[in-house]
Amino acid sequence: MHPKIHEYAERLVAKFPGNLKSVCFVNSGSEANDLAMLMARLHTGNQDILSLRNCYHGMSPYTMGLTAHSTWRFPLPGVNNGLVHVMNPDPYQGIWGGSNCRDSPVQTNRDCQCAVGCQASDAYYNELEETFKYSLPRGKVAAMFAESIQGVGGTVQFPKGYLKRAAALVRANGGLFVADEVQTGFGRTGEHFWGFEGHDYLPDIVTMAKGIGNGFPLAAVVTTPEIAASLGQALHFNTYGGNPMASAVGIAVLDVIEEEQLQRNSLEVGTYFLTGLAKLQQRFEIIGDVRGKGLMIGVELVGNREKRTPLATPHVLDIWEKCKDLGVLFGRGGLHGNVLRIKPPMCITLADANFAVDVLARAITESLPENN
Structure with a gap:
């Protein structure tokens, strides 16, 4: 392995909490989410993966089914195989929402009746539970994917506490939780380096692209060593993922983010x-x-x-x-x-x-x- 690749891998995983210490480099967000789907299914032995309506996770044949936008879907057979889209917890356009739902300096103009906690978050979580009760094999889920803030879907933020509870529910049913940080990662949300940190939970897999290379084709999947080891069941390879030039670019991006605050x-x-x-x-x-x-x-x-x-x-x-x-x-x-x-x-x-x-x-x- 070229030393620059090793150097960048160490620099990148140092930015993550917990045991998120293994990284696989690819070239785009679609590739990253594609690989995360593969990892989740291999590691859990389960097939079904959930995502939120209005989400965008890529346009490869694998991730097109994960993306829940009719405008980004081609009518191909098998695209939805093992994929379930659940209600989007949108405090503005959704069924439930109030004036204190979002982790944002600006809130919706909808009324809020919450005295303690977030009723909208509770209601959307209850809908997610209904999906588990009626639409999934009990205890046999592979994963759930969620952007920390939906990007292509129109910068949609979720009610406070929703993703944390969703992650716990997925794990209780045998699955992994995947944070798509393609747009929210690398300090863009300001308060945290990763968007998931603002939701107070630790994902099992994190995918990233776009800002990771500041325009250079670079992306990555970060996970635990145990989950990454699932790829050892067969050969896996990416010709250009994490090449020495891309790694040098990634290091430079991290340097500039830190040096220029x-x-x-x-x-x-x-x-x-x-x-x-x-x-x-x-x-x-x-x-x-x-x-x-x-x-x-x-x-x-x-x-x-x-x-x-x-x-x-x-x-x-x-x-x-x-x-x-x-x-x-x-x-x-x-x-x-x-x-x-x-x-x-x-x-x-x-x-x-x-x-x-x-x-x-x-x-x-x-x-x-x-x-x-």
Whole structure:
């Protein structure tokens, strides 16, 4: 093994708590989640894997079934084999939600009746239990996958405590819990280096990509030595995964995150950014929700704030294109493409955040003057 690969493996696993000390390198998030599915099934001897509706975990033939978006699904036989999609615990668009559900500086505009704990979290967890009771072989689950914050789905955050309880339920039924950190990892959420840490639980497998290489094709699966040993049942190989050049890039990324304090910057600038966007929500009726943590932010555009109906696509595109013309590139997400996905470089400044907020305000004003 090239010494650079070994050096990077040690640097990376040092960032993890517990016994998450084994790493397999691949090239993309789809590959990482694909491998995590294989590991979970081999280690547990079980077949069924759960994921949340509205999730995105990749587009390989294996992970396409895990992804629960009709817009990302091809009509291929066997895609859903052994895969179960469960109710998404979305405090804004879901059945249950309140004004104190999310771990975010900004909350929904829905009423909250909770005196102790989170009733929405309890209700969504009860729905998950129902799936285990009626749709799965008792005690024979392979895994459950969850993004710490849903990315492609529109920066959806879950009620406090949900993932921790879900992980315990999965383990009680013989399975492993997989944290998809492809978008939330490497300090982007600000408070923690890994998004799962904000949910107060320790996963059995963690997948990561995107920020791991800052644009270079690099991804990884981190797990325990016991789970990783399951791959020893047969030969397994990835031609380019964790090659020396990719490893050097990964080391450089970790160095820059530490030296430039980018996790702290994500927290400080991200919180400031969210606060500025929340002020726009008070000004424009079409901004139904502002959410996120650190520099993983979503702005949901609606046609009717009370009913939370998506803003019509032509209007969304007008605003989106206007922002681009004015100098800011926002992503789009959610099933209807009506959520502005804001996941900028972690080195952005307060001035950059101010500029983006001003551009969005101007784009809405010029595109939909009646909402001014």
